[in-house]
Amino acid sequence: MxxxxxxxxxxxxxxxLQACCQDLTRAVNRLKLVLAHDALVLLKNLLSASRRLHTLxxxxxxxxxxxxxxxxxxxxxxxxxxxxxxxDDQWLQASLPxxxxxxxxxxxxxxxxxxxxxxxxxxxxxxxxxxHRAHHVSDDTYDKMPCSTHEHRHRLT
Numbered sequence: 001m002x003x004x005x006x007x008x009x010x011x012x013x014x015x016x017l018q019a020c021c022q023d024l025t026r027a028v029n030r031l032k033l034v035l036a037h038d039a040l041v042l043l044k045n046l047l048s049a050s051r052r053l054h055t056l057x058x059x060x061x062x063x064x065x066x067x068x069x070x071x072x073x074x075x076x077x078x079x080x081x082x083x084x085x086x087x088d089d090q091w092l093q094a095s096l097p098x099x100x101x102x103x104x105x106x107x108x109x110x111x112x113x114x115x116x117x118x119x120x121x122x123x124x125x126x127x128x129x130x131x132h133r134a135h136h137v138s139d140d141t142y143d144k145m146p147c148s149t150h151e152h153r154h155r156l157t
Contacts, residue, residue, distance in 0.1 A: 005054055009064075031043065031077065043078070048074050
């Protein structure tokens, strides 16, 4: 772990994501003590994906089971706060940004790959300077990501 983010996939990442899920469970239980509108605002702005972006940007945790569990907890919290059951399609729309007609409750499982890739590409030149790389060094984790953004890394260097 470094600065609150796991440095590699495996036990450290699982431990970090379990702690996130436990924190969310504790917070959701406490949201029952406040008004529904206030609870929804707190959930959206303080407890959902925005709170997990540091971890998503720092480590490749794509397809980790605990990300789906985290999303399910958020969905359950919306159900409890709004007293409304959401179908899969409704949950997909609710997870869109507000300017696209959603509630802004972003799903961490869908943000994981783009958050990591954006961070990786955005810091590629800095990483090369810090690590004194004279030429491009392959990054296995980055290269395995399911995205066509790999080409952008090579254009930036």
